[in-house]
Amino acid sequence: MTRIETFKALTRDIDGIHKPLLALGLFKLWSLIFGLIPLFLYSFLVNHVLVDQKLHELWPVIAGFLAVFLLTTIGIAAAKRFSNQLILKFDLRIKNKLLKKYISLDSEVYSNYSIGDVKSRIENDSAVAGKFFTTHVLDFIYAVVYAIALAVILLCYDWRIVLLSFIFVPVSLVTVNFLGGKAKRTGEELWKLQIQYESFLHANFQNWKDIKTNNLEDAQLAELNGHYKKIRPIWFLNQLYMHLGITYSFFTKNFITQLFIYFIGGAFVIKGYSEVGVLLVFINFYGQFFGFIENISNAMMNYKSDSVNIEKVIGILNVETDKRPYKKIAGTGLTVDNLRFTYEGNDSFALDGISFSVSKGEHLAIVGQSGSGKSTLAKLLTGQIKPQAGAIQIGGVDIHTVSGESVSGKVSIVVQEPVLFNMTIRENLLLAKAGATDAELIGCCRRARIYDFIETLQDHLDTIIGEKGVKLSGGQRQRLSIARAFLQDRDIIIFDESTSALDNENESDIITELKSLSSGKTMISIAHRLSTIVDCDKVMVLKDGRVAAFDTHDNLRNRNEPYDLLFQSQYMTG
Numbered sequence: 001m002t003r004i005e006t007f008k009a010l011t012r013d014i015d016g017i018h019k020p021l022l023a024l025g026l027f028k029l030w031s032l033i034f035g036l037i038p039l040f041l042y043s044f045l046v047n048h049v050l051v052d053q054k055l056h057e058l059w060p061v062i063a064g065f066l067a068v069f070l071l072t073t074i075g076i077a078a079a080k081r082f083s084n085q086l087i088l089k090f091d092l093r094i095k096n097k098l099l100k101k102y103i104s105l106d107s108e109v110y111s112n113y114s115i116g117d118v119k120s121r122i123e124n125d126s127a128v129a130g131k132f133f134t135t136h137v138l139d140f141i142y143a144v145v146y147a148i149a150l151a152v153i154l155l156c157y158d159w160r161i162v163l164l165s166f167i168f169v170p171v172s173l174v175t176v177n178f179l180g181g182k183a184k185r186t187g188e189e190l191w192k193l194q195i196q197y198e199s200f201l202h203a204n205f206q207n208w209k210d211i212k213t214n215n216l217e218d219a220q221l222a223e224l225n226g227h228y229k230k231i232r233p234i235w236f237l238n239q240l241y242m243h244l245g246i247t248y249s250f251f252t253k254n255f256i257t258q259l260f261i262y263f264i265g266g267a268f269v270i271k272g273y274s275e276v277g278v279l280l281v282f283i284n285f286y287g288q289f290f291g292f293i294e295n296i297s298n299a300m301m302n303y304k305s306d307s308v309n310i311e312k313v314i315g316i317l318n319v320e321t322d323k324r325p326y327k328k329i330a331g332t333g334l335t336v337d338n339l340r341f342t343y344e345g346n347d348s349f350a351l352d353g354i355s356f357s358v359s360k361g362e363h364l365a366i367v368g369q370s371g372s373g374k375s376t377l378a379k380l381l382t383g384q385i386k387p388q389a390g391a392i393q394i395g396g397v398d399i400h401t402v403s404g405e406s407v408s409g410k411v412s413i414v415v416q417e418p419v420l421f422n423m424t425i426r427e428n429l430l431l432a433k434a435g436a437t438d439a440e441l442i443g444c445c446r447r448a449r450i451y452d453f454i455e456t457l458q459d460h461l462d463t464i465i466g467e468k469g470v471k472l473s474g475g476q477r478q479r480l481s482i483a484r485a486f487l488q489d490r491d492i493i494i495f496d497e498s499t500s501a502l503d504n505e506n507e508s509d510i511i512t513e514l515k516s517l518s519s520g521k522t523m524i525s526i527a528h529r530l531s532t533i534v535d536c537d538k539v540m541v542l543k544d545g546r547v548a549a550f551d552t553h554d555n556l557r558n559r560n561e562p563y564d565l566l567f568q569s570q571y572m573t574g
């Protein structure tokens, strides 16, 4: 992407950039103007004060230099302050926007991104994109304008000689552009390898317990070395191209430019410009001009390399998000009509022709063999994935015609492996209801049969529970997650094997509690225990993604073959 395309893409998605950018641009212009004045002062000093020996004019020149120094310093300091502020502000805005985008992605779209990819885009790539406006827009324009201004001044001296020496400028820029292209291609490859490495590291940290218990340390170290073996040659190539580009512009500035300076000096003498002053001033301007050409070359090189990261950020910003309207859903009854769903890349349907309804206050149990589609149905009912055909209606509203927030305001799901953060119990609970009082938190924890345990902890609700709640047992994690569902207090609650780690007594206590609370609530349990199923108003049996039976437990028992088989194999032990 060119700078202009990148500028448009980033400003389209991130607001509030134009004003601070304009302010910063004005300070840059200030620095540019006051940066050019010393050249004229220098010219005056050499030609009038030194060559013409008008030493009494030295004081105004010194005063001029001091004034310019003061004003330039003010300009540079202000520009630095504004640019730091802009970078930090913009970096944070991009991170916010990216996180928001990721959270609003369809779970199917999200599953296309690895952890390393997400982490890299939010952490590293956004930081590079955050500097785009200062480094790749303002600094670049500054160098170009400065170089043009110097070129015009030089042309005024002797356009033929200057034009001859300018031949080297396009050669230099084309070479750097070529090397930059190579650096970009290797940068792309490096980025892919690095996100694989990041994902590996993430999985390693997440599963360190299992790695130790299964003696996988050596295998993990071998994998780490494997990643480095792949990364090393590409990294080397990438650095080689980058440094070739930078060394090339350094060489151009310090050798080729010097060569031209001697050439131009000779030409001046041959053409009879005897004044030393003219030659000195010209050489000074010329050296500065090539200094800016070096800056432009380096900026081109760096932009090629940074655009790998910036394009990753824009890639996510461009992903379409949910544009469906928010609607408060009034009713609580759930109707599912002829639902069909296939996971991307799978040949067979995970669910096919699913139809059923659950009325307000009813409790439905969903049972079925492993892989029969129970969790997929739960994901569809919460709007996490969209069906290829059919409809799900809550209170008469098709949930796929309204925004995700409309559905999550109505339905909550408690899963087998709850999402818990390395924060305190209180903070984990408050995620469900910001601003809940202690009395509310304690009440919900009591109902979820977790408060007795919390009371035994030294810091009570303020105990930090570790990464993914590692300091809690499986059952305690599930109870905390159920307490969160109580806090959310949605009209429809789905339990996806969410009591699997509880003992029978705790599970039945929680179910009783739910029932007492949920006179008006609709509940769906993906059940694994007989006690849960027997208590439910209806049981739906899923087999190979289809509804094999839908009735009460009493009507199904001994009368429905799939249910009986399942019952004997799974629930007789419940």
Ligand SMILES: Nc1ncnc2c1ncn2[C@@H]1O[C@H](COP(=O)(O)OP(=O)(O)OP(=O)(O)O)[C@@H](O)[C@H]1O
Pocket (backbone or CB within 6 Å): 111, 343, 344, 346, 350, 368, 369, 370, 371, 372, 373, 374, 375, 376, 377
């Ligand atoms: N993210 C996914 N991508 C591709 N296929 C998937 C995905 N998740 C589930 N499936 C497939 O969809 C089918 C239904 O899976 P699902 O998880 O809904 O079954 P389940 O009844 O909940 O199983 P279990 O009782 O073992 O949890 C399975 O064949 C499974 O392999």
